[in-house]
Amino acid sequence: MAHEVCDPAVVSREAVRPWRNRKGLTPPNSAPLFNIRGIAVPAFGPGLLFSLGQGAILPVVALSALQLGASVAMAAVIVTLIGLGSWVFNLPASMITLKFGERWSIVSAAAAGALAMVAAAVSSYIGGLWLLAVAMTGVGMATAVFTLARQKYLTEAVPVEFRGRAMSTLGGVIRIGTFIGPFIGAAVITLVGTSGAYWVGVAGMSAAGVLAASVPDPVLGEGSECKTGPEPTLRAVLVSHSGVFLTAGAGILLLSALRASRQVVIPLWAGHLGLDPTHASLVYGLSGAIDMLVFYPAGRVMDRRGRQWVAIPSSVIMGAALEFIPLTAGFTSLLLVALLIGFGNGISSGLVMTLGADFSPDRGRGQFLGLWRFMADAGSTCGPMLLSAVTAATTLGAGATATGVLGFAAAGLFGRRAPQIQSPPQSLTPSSMPAVPRIHSSCHASSRPDTTSSKSAAAGGSSTLWTRNRNNLPWSILTETGENASGSAQRDAYETQRNWRIRSAVTNLPKESPRK
Numbered sequence: 001m002a003h004e005v006c007d008p009a010v011v012s013r014e015a016v017r018p019w020r021n022r023k024g025l026t027p028p029n030s031a032p033l034f035n036i037r038g039i040a041v042p043a044f045g046p047g048l049l050f051s052l053g054q055g056a057i058l059p060v061v062a063l064s065a066l067q068l069g070a071s072v073a074m075a076a077v078i079v080t081l082i083g084l085g086s087w088v089f090n091l092p093a094s095m096i097t098l099k100f101g102e103r104w105s106i107v108s109a110a111a112a113g114a115l116a117m118v119a120a121a122v123s124s125y126i127g128g129l130w131l132l133a134v135a136m137t138g139v140g141m142a143t144a145v146f147t148l149a150r151q152k153y154l155t156e157a158v159p160v161e162f163r164g165r166a167m168s169t170l171g172g173v174i175r176i177g178t179f180i181g182p183f184i185g186a187a188v189i190t191l192v193g194t195s196g197a198y199w200v201g202v203a204g205m206s207a208a209g210v211l212a213a214s215v216p217d218p219v220l221g222e223g224s225e226c227k228t229g230p231e232p233t234l235r236a237v238l239v240s241h242s243g244v245f246l247t248a249g250a251g252i253l254l255l256s257a258l259r260a261s262r263q264v265v266i267p268l269w270a271g272h273l274g275l276d277p278t279h280a281s282l283v284y285g286l287s288g289a290i291d292m293l294v295f296y297p298a299g300r301v302m303d304r305r306g307r308q309w310v311a312i313p314s315s316v317i318m319g320a321a322l323e324f325i326p327l328t329a330g331f332t333s334l335l336l337v338a339l340l341i342g343f344g345n346g347i348s349s350g351l352v353m354t355l356g357a358d359f360s361p362d363r364g365r366g367q368f369l370g371l372w373r374f375m376a377d378a379g380s381t382c383g384p385m386l387l388s389a390v391t392a393a394t395t396l397g398a399g400a401t402a403t404g405v406l407g408f409a410a411a412g413l414f415g416r417r418a419p420q421i422q423s424p425p426q427s428l429t430p431s432s433m434p435a436v437p438r439i440h441s442s443c444h445a446s447s448r449p450d451t452t453s454s455k456s457a458a459a460g461g462s463s464t465l466w467t468r469n470r471n472n473l474p475w476s477i478l479t480e481t482g483e484n485a486s487g488s489a490q491r492d493a494y495e496t497q498r499n500w501r502i503r504s505a506v507t508n509l510p511k512e513s514p515r516k
Contacts, residue, residue, distance in 0.1 A: 053204025055181025085140020319407020
């Protein structure tokens with residue numbers, strides 16, 4: 001979220017009192033309080049329609065490939081091309097979003113996805129198997145651009161205190177669309193054949209593009225458009241945030257591998273137990289239903305208690321549930337384990353996007369999120385491959401057990417790095433909050449100031465910068481202290497909440513109280 005950051009030495013000393021956020025009482029010159037329902041349609045509508053279109057084709061891609069003469073192995077490869085296209089295109093997607101902006105990147109991705117769906121629909125008449133393969137790759141590439149631009153849009157448009165709920169809701173509506181899409185596709189298939197599913201995809205993605213075109217660009221805070229230099233390169237972002245990628249990013253990679261593996265292991269183990277297709281589908285469907293029911297409460301927990309309260313339990317629950325799979329012996333026991341997996345996956349809805357938004361810098365956010373999603377999609381691709389490798393070498397039960405270990409490893413990484421809420425320092429309680437200066441000039445858009453531009457402040461030991469988000473609430477203090485072991489400035493951001501609790505926006509840093 002962009003902040004206005006101003007040096008008290010160059011701003012007016014006219015002060016305003018701290019305001020308690022009581023009903024009908026807001027700080028001077030403040031904008032209306034943010035309401036997530038107010039952005040529901042523009043923020044979540046395109047994601048729902050896009051995922052509905054994508055979900056409609058997922059059950060029929062392999063069938064279409066078989067009808068075009070592909071072997072079973074080749075049909076599986078063509079299905080995989082959707083994920084591979086998304087994975088390899090995450091980094092170019094960040095550049096596209098940077099060049100064209102979030103809104104037009106979303107519109108362009110929806111249009112490209114719709115064209116790819118048209119190509120898939122006509123592949124049975126012209127082009128054949130190769131056209132279908134190109135079309136599925138195109139769908140994956142369009143998904144990469146659409147998802148990254150949608151995430152960056154929400155990161156800019158939603159205040160940080162609502163971020164967990166916004167991202168979990170986006171993840172939830174994507175899952176709802178993916179769940180509903182196959183049913184709509186099936187209804188159209190009965191009328192026009194297999195190609196009907198692709199035409200549902202065309203309609204869904206086209207509608208997503210039209211709706212996204214009507215969404216205004218996010219309104220940033222006053223002065224947030226100030227530029228301080230060129231955008232950093234992908235390599236510069238990777239190097240400067242290497243610590244985040246090696247800890248929280250590795251946790252996201254393992255969590256994504258866990259998520260992808262559970263989609264494979266449940267139907268495979270159902271077949272291993274001898275369940276008929278009806279019962280196997282029921283187990284898988286009920287697991288997905290639980291998945292969709294808990295995304296919003298999980299977002300509230302992330303916002304109120306901290307990201308660790310969702311990241312660690314979800315990883316442990318899914319990991320433990322996969323460890324239990326070899327112990328199941330029939331429909332009922334497998335259903336209970338599948339429901340547990342669905343619950344664990346459901347409470348992690350939006351977690352990847354939320355953590356990416358939390359750690360992303362204001363300058364270079366698109367590049368950071370591209371790298372972040374690249375790691376997440378790498379996990380989604382490699383997870384089933386790990387399951388297959390262990391299963392081929394030993395048994396399916398051993399493969400499920402080995403995959404479950406990934407959950408415990410992810411929980412350990414999240415325990416070290418995921419953002420959490422801290423108790424406010426005594427020097428920063430409501431009764432001791434200093435007067436807040438009005439902001440007039442000398443701003444730059446960064447909620448985490450460039451340490452190279454603040455060397456003089458860091459050299460003096462500590463300097464306090466006043467920040468304000470674009471909704472004017474909550475008032476914040478961003479303090480830069482001395483250098484840490486790696487030589488970069490250490491930062492703690494404390495934001496006052498409605499109940500005057502203070503949230504830490506940066507973790508794993510020394511928790512020093514700001515100087516008065």
